[in-house]
Amino acid sequence: MIGILYKSKHGSTRKIAKVINTYLGDTCLLMDYNDLDFQKLSSCDTLILGIPVYFGKLDEEMVSFIKKNQDFLIERHYSIYVTALFFSEFMSYVTRAFDYEILKDVKTMAGLGGALYYPELSISERMLLTIMNKRRPYMPKERNGEIFENFDNEEIEIFAKKIKKIDDAKA
Template sequence: MKAIILYTSRHGCAEQAALALQSRMGEGTEAVNLMHTPPPSLAGFDTVIMGGSIYYGKIQKQMSEFVDREITALADKRIGLFICAGESEDKAGLELLRSFPESLYLKAKAAEVLGSEVKFSKLSLAERLVYRAVTGKSGDRGRLYTNRIDHFVSKLLR
């Protein structure tokens, strides 16, 4: 199985999740941050994992634009979807549902919230002000869910 992990990460949580997935998926799995690198052709991959962090309730536009552009090419691929979100479990689950087209979500072999990390120290001043105003919190918090990462990979490899 040839796999690629396409992700968007601004402050590092989704990148950590993507790299954890890559290490568990096996040799030859590529990982590409769409915020810095254009995606390769999907023709050579049978498994495509996509994910990113949620900001202000949405996944980054680079991921949304990629999915919209490649939805037809994704139809015959094994799909995995993930997000990292700073919200509660219920809200994060809804954000996962809203981050990808319903047809892609329903087709996915694995779809999961893989982290809830907020790296307050990496936020811009504007992001810190908004985050503090909305949540009343400051400081780094959260973590990656390694048990979910393991489960996600086992579902994809079945």
């Protein structure tokens, strides 16, 4: 069985986990990091870890989980997807958080896009977004000016196909 463990503050990483699950025939165990259950996760042969980027860094709890559980993850041929607005930079986020000793065991990685749901942002997040918009080109809003999504559906499908091959090779 394939398990997808993700961390999602505003729902983007969860949304991508559900899309990946759909591409894999709705057979995956989906688990939010906040509901982590090692016993259930242990039943998975293949693991996918969904890591969001907040304030220009990979989520610290997921990074810590990966660093502390290498033996467990390596046994399950794990892969990583990153959700970030600037998903083309996903590899720089990954290489800042992990060294070669960890990255060499990851089967595949992908940056799959991200989203901003303006109504759900805290005041501090909105202030940070204002600063970010001064440093980068303005991020357009969609759907009544409250939501910006730039998920890369083609990359999500390619990533899911790679996971399928990894899982099939283990069988």
